[in-house]
Amino acid sequence: MARAATTSDAFNAIAEPQRRDILALLRTGERPVTDLAHELGMSLPGASKHLRVLREVGLVRVRGVGKQRLYGLDARGLRPVHEWVGGFERFWNDSFGRLDAYVRDLERSRQGE
Template identity: 60%
Template sequence: MARAATTADVFNAVAEPRRREILDVLAEGERPVNDLVRLLGLGQPQVSKHLRVLREVGAVEVRDEGRQRLYRLNGRALKPIHDWVRRYERSWEERFASLDAVLEEMGSTEEEDHDGHDDRHGEGDAAR
């Protein structure tokens, strides 16, 4: 099966770690390209290329302010990712609840062991 183009959808676009880093920075607010270059330690051409991909899927918007182009996050474009992950949230919550129950039971077992009824020590321990 052929792989979808990077700009086919937001899932493919954010699969690239550097683009996720850009989104993380833009989640804090609007930034010009130069800020992104400095913060990410990438070259300007690389940052611009990643921004172009993010713009094409709608995850990033740009506006001109004087001689600068300011980029900002468009959270609405990330909604398909949120909706997809949310489908698994109930499963995670159920698993965490099960884990909490196991940990709670382990904790109460440990408390019983520490109140003088520790079965881990053999009879030889009493003679010491």
């Protein structure tokens, strides 16, 4: 089956490590593309391309301030990712809960020896 275009959803968009790096930087607030490119060691066209993909899937918003365009995180677009990962969080919490119960049982059995 052919892979969906990167702009189809948040999952595909964040599969690219540099896009995840951009999102991490934008957690601290809005930034112009020049700052993002410099911080990540990218070319301006490369950073712009990644920002376009992130904007198309709803993870980044842009607003004009004078001649500058500021990019900001729109975390609402990460909701499907958060919900999907949440299922694995429950799995690991349950697994750690079972491990904790097992360790307590071992400790009790050792104390009874």
